[in-house]
Amino acid sequence: MPNHALSSYYRILDGEDTAKYLMTKKHLVAVDLTDAELELWTKHDSALLGEGQSAEGISCLDLKAELAKRMLTKCRLCERRCGANRSAGEKGHCGVVEPRISSEFIHLGEEPDLVPSYTIFFSGCTFECVFCQNWDISTRPTSGIQLRPDTVARMIEEKGGSRSHKGERMMAAHSARNVNWVGGDPTSNLPFILEVLRDCGANIPQVWNSNMYLAEESMKLLDGVIDVYLTDFKYGNDKCALRLSNVPDYVRIVGRNHLLARRQAEMIIRHLVLPGHVECCSRPVLNWIAENMGSVKVNVMAQYRPAHRAKEFKEIDRPLGLSEYEKAVGIADNLGLDLCD
DSSP, X not given: OOOGGGHHHHHHHTTSSOOHHHHHHHOEEOOOTTSOHHHHHHHHHHHHTTOOBOSSSEEHHHHHHHHHHHHGGGOOSBTTOOOOOGGGTOOOTTOOSSOOEEEEEEESSSOTTTOSEEEEEESOOSOOOTTOTTHHHHTOTTOSBOOOHHHHHHHXXXXXXXXXXXXXXEOOTTOOSEEEEESSOSGGGHHHHHHHHHHOOOOOOEEEEEOOOBOHHHHHHHTTXXXXXXXXXXXXXXXXXXXXXXXXXXXXXXXXXXXXXXXXXXXXXXXXXXXXXXXXXXXXXXXXXXXHOOSOEEEEEOOOOOOTTGGGXXXXXXXXXXXXXXXXXXXXXXXXXXEOO
């Protein structure tokens, strides 16, 4: 039986329910896309509350795509809010101008509930983690290739299998259970992702695989689009976050976005255990999840290895000790968290 924490996700896989983004396409809003941005946000927020549905107009997904595009003119997609005019080619903090895909493939190494997962890796990231294991992607926002949104939409439809007349997924050997938007981090590419989904018709769950440092407006745009948040909760305090990832105000922002994500969709929360950081990071993160998140899956991860610039930081310039990992898992067990297999 599917885990209760992901029951809606499994209903989509079984052909008993519809992916959120397809439902958002059907929600029509009476609005003119040339209206002022404040008016568009007002109509958008009403639509999220189930208000303002019209017999004619544009889809709520079209409205989300337009708002995301406007956010690029003074970029505020993440909470760095650097204000770069990316529409005019200006680089912001993440260095991303146009979306570039570093790789896309059927991933068999994600959590068991997700595999096989069609992962789309974007170049660039909003963080600067000194131990980043994907540093070749995250630190090179101009690497990778550019693809048209409709091209990526066709790729998703191909990788996601097809439907029988009864609605069940006809799973070929290569078919994916979901689309997994990742990087780097996908936040800088939110406008492109919404454009892709406007062109896509596959009834396949959407997974947002992110560091969760999004602006609150970006979280609103994901509401009604994402079926599963695959989140990363790294640090239990702001000092470690600033020192190791150059991220200010980490706990407040990432905590807020986890609460918003939990209201919107189902979740799997990842916590990578760092050497020397069980008490300062693992314990407070796991306590916070237990106190605030309810029924979610949690993956306490042992995959840390020194990479990128980790050698510059003494406590993380070594592999994770088995005793450290077992201590973190023990904390999670004692808190009653629903751990991934």
